[in-house]
């Protein structure tokens with residue numbers, strides 16, 4: 212005989228459902244602790260010392276840094292955090308897709324360069340948009356990836372719209388507030404940018420699109436547990452942009468500043484750490500997995516970043532979800548890998564998700580390495596007041612306002628680069 216749910220049992224059934232749903236919700240919050248935004252709730256933590264080898268031996272001279280500790284730290288970031296970037300030089304092809312010596316009201320040269328990653332010019336490619344101040348040689352260049360397509364950084368109607376991923380859905384010039392192109396040219400810098408979706412679209416597709424498949428061994432369908440994720444791929448793309456810039460006669464290849472905002476700031480730091488040709492590295496509000504210390508567990512955590520963006524880091528990084536204490540590195544060591552080259556870390560007051568204080572401490576705990584290598588380093592020991600840039604070889608500021616890259620930020624980065632280039 213069939214059983215029917217009576218009016219009363221319907222009520223009981225619904226009640227039961229509510230209880231089950233509530234307890235499921237309770238469980239979720241038990242697994243995902245509340246986000247910490249209050250300094251008084253930060254539990255004590257221990258950071259690995261950038262100047263002590265894994266076997267406990269202190270690093271006291273430059274040679275031990277270069278020969279032992281630096282390779283050790285680099286390898287930890289490769290195997291535990293971002294994943295290893297495939298080795299080997301690519302046989303790239305650069306095709307000038309467009310060129311205009313009268314761009315930006317006659318002030319600049321604009322070029323679009325298609326960078327093919329294979330000699331047969333099949334498969335993925337990226338379009339590098341380059342503006343250079345006219346009548347200038349040995350131009351220093353600010354290089355960074357953009358979020359929405361090259362056509363969104365400027366109103367310039369001649370910039371092509373990328374066919375990759377989501378670029379076509381964004382309006383021309385819609386991100387121009389983040390890219391003061393004319394201000395950059397007026398200060399004598401060039402600007403180079405690439406749409407990050409050209410290198411690897413930013414969603415978890417099991418690494419079927421983007422550049423990862425170019426490197427698969429026979430039968431391989433996705434990167435191994437210790438191989439690169441999307442941040443690794445974006446960082447690799449920055450180095451390929453630099454490969455082109457080295458060939459451009461107007462550019463000074465020794466004055467390339469690699470910079471990025473947020474997830475692209477994480478990529479800029481990782482690019483600068485791996486590729487020592489970058490002269491200056493800039494991280495704008497890069498937060499968790501960027502300049503901010505993971506072990507503080509303030510704002511975004513390793514578990515939340517891995518759950519929301521499972522494709523950004525290597526698979527092994529997930530072993531540190533809710534387990535930051537066992538990480539053999541923290542992000543100060545990523546900044547240390549850039550030493551003795553200048554690096555600028557910037558935070559924003561209201562950007563608590565990115566942990567401004569944790570970003571400052573990333574710089575602070577990297578400082579001993581910069582000092583060991585004979586530079587002036589950070590020069591301060593406390594978080595500076597708002598809108599007050601500090602530091603020499605490590606620059607830092609915390610700007611008022613929220614998560615963004617603004618004209619104020621760009622001006623500080625160009626001040627910093629000028630100070631080091633002149």
Ligand code: GTR
Pocket residue numbers: 472473474475497498499511516
């Ligand atoms: C957030 C992410 C951050 C940051 C940011 C961004 O959703 O949690 O780590 O990278 O995106 O890229 O704007």
